[in-house]
Amino acid sequence: MKLYNFFRSSTSHRLRIALNLKGIATDYVAVDLRVDEQLNAPFKAVNPQGLVPALDTGEQLMIQSPAIIEWLEEKYPTPALLPADADGRARVRALAAIVGCDIHPINNRRILQTLRKQFGASEDAINAWCGTWISDGFDAYEALLAADTQRGRFSYGDAPSMADVYLIPQVESALRFKVDMNRWPLISAVDKACGELAAFQKAAPLAQPDAG
Ligand SMILES: N[C@@H](CCC(=O)N[C@@H](CS)C(=O)NCC(=O)O)C(=O)O
Structure with a gap:
């Protein structure tokens, strides 16, 4: 392939x-x-x-x-990257969608280029734009992790799932846009757990x- x-x-x-x-x-x-x-x-x-x-x-x-x-x-x-039960799959897909549907698309390169070229945004403004939407999504993601009574080392349980597949690149991108990850200790812990695996x-x- x-x-x-x-x-x-x-x-x-x-x-x-x-x-x-x-x-x-x-x-x-x-x-x-x-x-x-x-x-x-x-x-x-x-x-x-x-x-x-x-x-x-x-x-x-x-x-x-x-x-x-x-x-x-x-x-x-x-x-498997998705849980065996429908409720679990909905949960993992929802976490993934926070990143895939609501954070990433509005911080994508072509959006940022339009903000720069058509609307005259400075690099500080670009970082602020990205920081706003990353923070908005990560606040929700962190709250969902915090509310998970069965929380394990990863976004869902004790094995990496589709949610982590989406989350980790977004953390990488947050750091690139100078977003302070200290605000999200649970996401940071998941990032650390994933970072120990060869696949990541x-x-x-x-x-x-x-x-x-
Ligand atoms: N929904 C698409 C989005 C793909 C996408 O936005 N890719 C970005 C890189 S992360 C890209 O190619 N950007 C080029 C551009 O913005 O011109 C997917 O998940 O595959």
Whole structure:
């Protein structure tokens, strides 16, 4: 399989974590967002949306990290990234959606470029924008962790789940935008637990061949 991605992209990062947890090796194809390579014709032929990641399985070209991660879960069910029961699955998907639907999309590169170019936002303003939406989502995520009477070492129980797959890249991005993580001790503890696992270490931005 060929994985089109960029080391610092958090949606690429989440897919790398899921692939590693499932033990699936891929060929790394770097798409350099710093020079807008995602908008060039060769990559647009892979993903007409001009967004990473994309996964070429040899049989299908797949886009949209949530769809690919759900596909991985169905196709390679072990180890499971979703709980066995419907209530648990709804909980894990809700945690993942806080990041995937409500934090990441409004802090994405093209949104920030529009704020800079069309609305004249300074880098301080950009950091404040990202900090606002990260804090909003992390406050809720932390509250949900705090209310979990069965809380384990990870976002849901004692094994990494789809929620962690989404959360950890967002923590990485929060640090990049100079957000103080001390405000969320439970999220920070989950980040630490994940950071001890090879699947997360190997997926980290700085461990990728295009890091720089
Ligand atoms: N919903 C998409 C979002 C993908 C996405 O936004 N990717 C970002 C990197 S994290 C990207 O390619 N940005 C390029 C740009 O904004 O021009 C997914 O989860 O795959």
